[in-house]
Amino acid sequence: MSADPLVTLTDVRKSFGAFVALSDITLTVARGERVVICGPSGSGKSTLIRCINGLEPYQEGRITVGGRLLGLEDDLVRREVGMVFQSFNLFPHLTILGNCMLAPEWVQGKSRAEAEATARRYLDRVGILDQAGKYPAQLSGGQQQRVAIARALCMAPRLMLFDEPTSALDPEMVKEVLDVMTDLAREGMTMICVTHEMGFAQAVADRVVFMDRGRIVEEAPPAAFFSAPQSPRAQEFLAQLLH
Amino acid sequence: MMRWLLSDSVRLGRIGRALGALTLIAVLTLVNQKPPVVEGLDPWFLRLSIALALTALIAANIRALGLLPRAAQIWAVWVELFLGLMAFFWSFDLSFAFIARKIGFLITQGVAMTLYISALSILIATAIALVGAVAKLSRNGVIYGLASFYTSLFRGLPLLMQIYIIYLGLPQVGYVIGAVPAGVMALSLCYGAYMTEIFRAGIEGIPRGQTEGATALGLSPAQSMVLVILPQAMRIIIPPTGNQFIAMLKDSSLVSVVGVWELMYLARTQGQTEFRHIEMLITASMIYWLLSIGLEYAQGRIEARFGRAHVR
Numbered sequence: 001m002s003a004d005p006l007v008t009l010t011d012v013r014k015s016f017g018a019f020v021a022l023s024d025i026t027l028t029v030a031r032g033e034r035v036v037i038c039g040p041s042g043s044g045k046s047t048l049i050r051c052i053n054g055l056e057p058y059q060e061g062r063i064t065v066g067g068r069l070l071g072l073e074d075d076l077v078r079r080e081v082g083m084v085f086q087s088f089n090l091f092p093h094l095t096i097l098g099n100c101m102l103a104p105e106w107v108q109g110k111s112r113a114e115a116e117a118t119a120r121r122y123l124d125r126v127g128i129l130d131q132a133g134k135y136p137a138q139l140s141g142g143q144q145q146r147v148a149i150a151r152a153l154c155m156a157p158r159l160m161l162f163d164e165p166t167s168a169l170d171p172e173m174v175k176e177v178l179d180v181m182t183d184l185a186r187e188g189m190t191m192i193c194v195t196h197e198m199g200f201a202q203a204v205a206d207r208v209v210f211m212d213r214g215r216i217v218e219e220a221p222p223a224a225f226f227s228a229p230q231s232p233r234a235q236e237f238l239a240q241l242l243h
Numbered sequence: 244m245m246r247w248l249l250s251d252s253v254r255l256g257r258i259g260r261a262l263g264a265l266t267l268i269a270v271l272t273l274v275n276q277k278p279p280v281v282e283g284l285d286p287w288f289l290r291l292s293i294a295l296a297l298t299a300l301i302a303a304n305i306r307a308l309g310l311l312p313r314a315a316q317i318w319a320v321w322v323e324l325f326l327g328l329m330a331f332f333w334s335f336d337l338s339f340a341f342i343a344r345k346i347g348f349l350i351t352q353g354v355a356m357t358l359y360i361s362a363l364s365i366l367i368a369t370a371i372a373l374v375g376a377v378a379k380l381s382r383n384g385v386i387y388g389l390a391s392f393y394t395s396l397f398r399g400l401p402l403l404m405q406i407y408i409i410y411l412g413l414p415q416v417g418y419v420i421g422a423v424p425a426g427v428m429a430l431s432l433c434y435g436a437y438m439t440e441i442f443r444a445g446i447e448g449i450p451r452g453q454t455e456g457a458t459a460l461g462l463s464p465a466q467s468m469v470l471v472i473l474p475q476a477m478r479i480i481i482p483p484t485g486n487q488f489i490a491m492l493k494d495s496s497l498v499s500v501v502g503v504w505e506l507m508y509l510a511r512t513q514g515q516t517e518f519r520h521i522e523m524l525i526t527a528s529m530i531y532w533l534l535s536i537g538l539e540y541a542q543g544r545i546e547a548r549f550g551r552a553h554v555r
């Protein structure tokens with residue numbers, strides 16, 4: 001597809017015991033590209049995105065990020081890939097600053113001062129620097145998710161993965177997180193987002209990937225996908241989403 | 244009947260108190276085997292009178308305590324029970340001169356050895372428990388097999404038996420071992436097995452998302468465990484571990500059977516020459532209690548420290 005692929009998935013198959021969660025997944029994401037993944041619950045979106053940084057092992061096919069093979073060089077891949085979870089997964093025993101400094105210090109070997117400077121820069125970018133000394137439980141959901149994004153950015157990733165980053169948030173907090181993600185996209189970050197936020201997808205995504213029952217059913221630019229979905233499953237799904 | 248009882252809490256309270264008083268009177272009457280002999284009085288009448296007087300005293304005391312604020316109540320109960328305990332010890336007609344003569348040695352040799360054995364065993368047991376817990380959570384069957392066999396065996400044998408087996412058994416296969424190392428080894432292995440289960444439960448109590456968050460950031464499994472999981476698991480682990488420490492302090496008395504000069508051994512042997520067993524046993528008991536109180540206090544401080552990071 002693209003001349004400069006950052007992520008490639010080739011004929012990937014993944015099963016949990018006898019249950020096949022992903023089959024025949026082939027997907028390429030170019031450097032700087034923004035891909036939104038959507039599909040009904042249980043269609044394998046989380047599983048797919050978790051395979052891309054090695055949180056889930058896969059059984060067949062190949063996944064590479066920046067030329068590195070998942071299943072073999074997971075450690076190296078994870079240093080270059082940031083991930084944001086639906087449930088934030090901040091570390092409750094560390095302050096906001098501590099959360100952001102942990103990986104730069106221990107994985108990249110930065111000095112405390114360097115790590116703190118990096119952390120402060122990214123916390124400022126997501127608009128949360130004034131909370132740096134607090135603990136995660138003292139922040140609202142939207143603030144926590146913005147911290148989670150800053151924490152991932154502190155590792156200077158080449159790729160950001162988002163797994164339904166706004167699904168656990170109260171409606172009034174969704175926008176503050178989407179705004180941060182939109183800014184990130186504008187700055188040219190390569191992103192793969194599982195989300196059902198159609199406004200975000202239309203504004204930001206280069207491509208929408210629709211999944212159903214562990215397969216990629218449809219791939220299209222957002223305008224085409226949302227106005228004229230090709231497959232019956234996608235039509236049905238969008239009808240429910242609008243409903 | 245049930246309905247009649249539960250319909251009126253004042254009535255229920257009265258009935259409860261009356262039943263309690265009657266039981267107390269009955270028990271005190273029957274248990275008192277040596278009432279003072281008074282001419283012309285039926286001994287049973289005397290026993291009953293004493294029981295009635297005591298019960299009235301206790302009832303009055305409870306009523307008086309009820310008037311105090313909570314903190315004062317706690318203090319008053321402690322002081323009263325402590326004085327009662329002292330009175331009980333007093334009734335043995337102890338020789339305080341003998342205790343005063345021996346207590347220095349009990350502390351410099353006995354307490355020192357007890358603390359040395361306990362502290363060393365606690366340290367080793369903690370290390371074993373950490374490794375054991377990680378092994379028990381391993382997906383590798385060999386590692387899990389080793390860890391589960393270990394915890395099963397050392398939780399399943401009486402500690403006393405483990406001490407004998409290690410002290411008497413190891414020389415059989417060519418490893419001569421001193422009494423102190425044998426004791427430390429038995430205590431460490433036994434408590435390591437219990438603490439393995441405590442640590443495992445603590446680690447398992449941390450949500451999976453924490454490990455995933457750490458892994459996604461590039462932290463190695465060891466880094467995730469030490470930097471992310473264990474600090475959080477500490478809150479779950481510390482209270483039961485503190486109890487283990489206190490239990491171990493007292494179980495260290497079992498190594499006296501192989502002749503280690505710790506507190507229990509001295510308590511049993513120092514009184515022998517002058518037939519002053521009770522003096523030494525009571526003194527040693529009080530020392531164990533004091534040491535336990537010290538540990539309880541330390542436990543409270545540590546819990547407060549680890550709780551602080553989780554302000555809501």
Ligand SMILES: Nc1ncnc2c1ncn2[C@@H]1O[C@H](COP(=O)(O)OP(=O)(O)OP(=O)(O)O)[C@@H](O)[C@H]1O
Nearest residue numbers: 016019020021039040041042043044045046047048
């Ligand atoms: N660890 C696991 N063990 C067994 N089955 C699993 C496991 N994780 C996921 N599955 C199954 O794989 C399928 C895909 O799960 P996945 O979480 O990827 O779906 P999803 O598209 O993210 O759904 P949702 O929108 O609800 O998050 C589901 O049927 C799920 O039950």
Ligand SMILES: [Mg+2]
Nearest residue numbers: 045046047164
């Ligand atoms: Mg999901």
